[in-house]
Amino acid sequence: MKGLVFKEFISMVERKFGDETVDEIIEESQLKSNGAYTTVGTYDHNELITLVLSLSKKTKIPAADLVKEFGRSLIPVFAKGYPIFFNVKDSFEFLKSLNDHIHVEVKKLYPDAELPIFITKTHDQKELVIEYRSARPFADLAQGLAEGLVKFFKEDINIVTQSPPGPPLSRTFTLSRS
Numbered sequence: 001m002k003g004l005v006f007k008e009f010i011s012m013v014e015r016k017f018g019d020e021t022v023d024e025i026i027e028e029s030q031l032k033s034n035g036a037y038t039t040v041g042t043y044d045h046n047e048l049i050t051l052v053l054s055l056s057k058k059t060k061i062p063a064a065d066l067v068k069e070f071g072r073s074l075i076p077v078f079a080k081g082y083p084i085f086f087n088v089k090d091s092f093e094f095l096k097s098l099n100d101h102i103h104v105e106v107k108k109l110y111p112d113a114e115l116p117i118f119i120t121k122t123h124d125q126k127e128l129v130i131e132y133r134s135a136r137p138f139a140d141l142a143q144g145l146a147e148g149l150v151k152f153f154k155e156d157i158n159i160v161t162q163s164p165p166g167p168p169l170s171r172t173f174t175l176s177r178s
Contacts, residue, residue, distance in 0.1 A: 002040070002041070003040060006051075008074055028054055045138075067144060071145040072148035116132055116133060118132055
């Protein structure tokens with residue numbers, strides 16, 4: 001997983017819970033990287049899971065809620081860092097472009113990136129159904145990103161999620177306009 005994601009998670013924790021909390025969760029997590037991340041570095045995704053679980057234990061906030069909040073917080077960061085990807089009319093268009101446009105460009109920048117897959121199942125003007133699939137358990141992150149997109153584009157969209165039983169490696173999102 002790219003260091004940008006780790007750095008942004010640490011930034012979110014600093015903003016919401018303070019520098020002391022960051023130091024505490026890094027120290028108690030006993031990470032291979034020691035919590036030192038570079039934007040372009042690649043790190044074991046299990047370190048992020050460990051940090052989230054440590055933060056959850058410390059704050060008493062469910063890990064899934066923390067990961068969704070992190071996903072929501074990433075959208076403004078991505079929009080600022082990669083504005084060309086956000087030059088679309090709405091969240092539907094953005095989500096439909098993930099595999100065939102955005103992830104292609106990300107792979108050019110980071111050939112070793114292991115990206116999830118977003119499959120558009122149905123789409124019309126009022127509804128978009130997307131299936132998220134990944135080798136890593138970050139469906140809550142994908143949900144937070146979708147929620148962040150809706151907020152970014154200032155849309156009145158309801159998101160309903162369905163998760164199959166087992167590890168959170170896939171999730172179906174139904175986005176419906178009001």
